[in-house]
Amino acid sequence: MPTIIDRTPIHDDAIGWSRGAINYARGEVDPPHHHAQGQLLFATKGVMLVETDRQRWVIPPQRALWIPPFQEHTYSVLSETALRAIWFSPSLIALCEPFTRREEVHVIMATPLFKELIGGLFSAGYSQASQRTMAVLLLEILSETQHISAELPMPVDERLQRTAREIIANNLWDMPMEILAERAAMSERTFSRLFIKDTGFSFRAWRQRARICASLDLLANGIPVKQVAWMLGFSGQSSFAAAFRSILNATPGEFLPEQKGFPAV
Numbered sequence: 592m593p594t595i596i597d598r599t600p601i602h603d604d605a606i607g608w609s610r611g612a613i614n615y616a617r618g619e620v621d622p623p624h625h626h627a628q629g630q631l632l633f634a635t636k637g638v639m640l641v642e643t644d645r646q647r648w649v650i651p652p653q654r655a656l657w658i659p660p661f662q663e664h665t666y667s668v669l670s671e672t673a674l675r676a677i678w679f680s681p682s683l684i685a686l687c688e689p690f691t692r693r694e695e696v697h698v699i700m701a702t703p704l705f706k707e708l709i710g711g712l713f714s715a716g717y718s719q720a721s722q723r724t725m726a727v728l729l730l731e732i733l734s735e736t737q738h739i740s741a742e743l744p745m746p747v748d749e750r751l752q753r754t755a756r757e758i759i760a761n762n763l764w765d766m767p768m769e770i771l772a773e774r775a776a777m778s779e780r781t782f783s784r785l786f787i788k789d790t791g792f793s794f795r796a797w798r799q800r801a802r803i804c805a806s807l808d809l810l811a812n813g814i815p816v817k818q819v820a821w822m823l824g825f826s827g828q829s830s831f832a833a834a835f836r837s838i839l840n841a842t843p844g845e846f847l848p849e850q851k852g853f854p855a856v
Contacts, residue, residue: 606680606719606723607679607680607682607683607723607726607727608677608678608679608680608683608712608722608723608726609628609677609678610675610676610677610678610712610713611674611675611676611678612673612674612675612676612713613674613676614671614672614673614674615637615639615668615671615672615673615674616668616671617668617669617670617671617672618667618668619667619668620665620666620667620668621665621666621667622665623663623664623665624663624664624665625660625661625662625663625664626658626660626661626678627660627661627681628660628678628679628680628681629657629658629659629660629678629679629681629684629693630657630658630676630677630678630679631655631656631657631658631676631677631678631679631729631733632650632655632656632658632666632674632675632676633650633652633655633656633674633675633676633677633701633709634650634651634652634672634673634674634675635652635673635674635675635709636652636671636672636673636811637651637652637668637669637670637671637672637673637674637811638650638651638668638669638670638672638807638808638811639666639667639668639669639672639674640666640667640668640669640743640804641656641658641664641665641666642664642665642666642667642745643662643663643664643696644663646696646744646745647743647744647745648696648698648743649743649804649807650666650698651807651810651811651846652701652811652846653700653701653841653845653846654698654699654700654701655698655699655700655701655705656696656697656698656699657692657693657695657696657697657698657699657733658696659693659694659695659696660681660684662696664696669807669808669811670808670811670812671812675709675713677709677712677726677729679726679730683726683727683730684730686727686730687727687730687731687733687734689731689734689735690730690731690733690734691734692733692734699733699736700736702732702736704732705729705732705736708725708728708729708732709729711725712725712726712729743797743800743801743804744789744790744791744792744797745789745790746785746786746789746790747789748785748789750775750776750777751775751782751785751786751789753775754771754774754775755797755801757774758771758798758801759801759804759805762805762822762823764798764802764823764824765824768782768783768794768795782794799834799838800838802823802824802834803834803835803838803839805823806819806823806831806835806843807846809822809823810843810846810847811846811847813847816828816831816832816843816844816847819831819843820832831843
């Protein structure tokens, strides 16, 4: 079970928001659940995989995830993670008219201002009124911050989904598709066709995306970029960096652990 640092306080409409901080060990899983409030997930350190029905998002400290009220989700932890969660009441969300994507699960870039506001909401140095203002401003920022893709779609077909999870869990990055299709008890042609149908990516493109997602775990644990490239089977650091940038629009170095601390809670 995760270690609960700060239990979620119950808030009324006069307050409109609440916070929670949880430390997770690598490999822990939070089972499917939902909240009556909108939720903003942000890891001050570590990497999470958050899943809904058919979608999967990779959330390192440079990213945050918005989850609308009553959206069922689960998340698993790729590395030791310090999670910060902010819940917003529907009435407070409604005050932010520019927030047009309030009903969509989506990833945003965690800008310096975003991180400062998150830190302020967990600090004892501000009054309740000031923190409510911060919470409202955070919603305003959600309506303006760049939305980015960190999604790794998983196949619907049970055979393909089992194979996809095995690839990620066991680092089967170089295993030929012919062998993987045989393991899934289907022809190579059917394997390829269903993979595109279920994920929107060719198997080769999906596996490259999954490999980059897997690299976030290694980077989050402070493993040098050159070593990560070698561990994941890239021909060199430059080829790894090029693939990384093409998928996440950032350099691997930007995903290394940050030195800045956050308020203890």
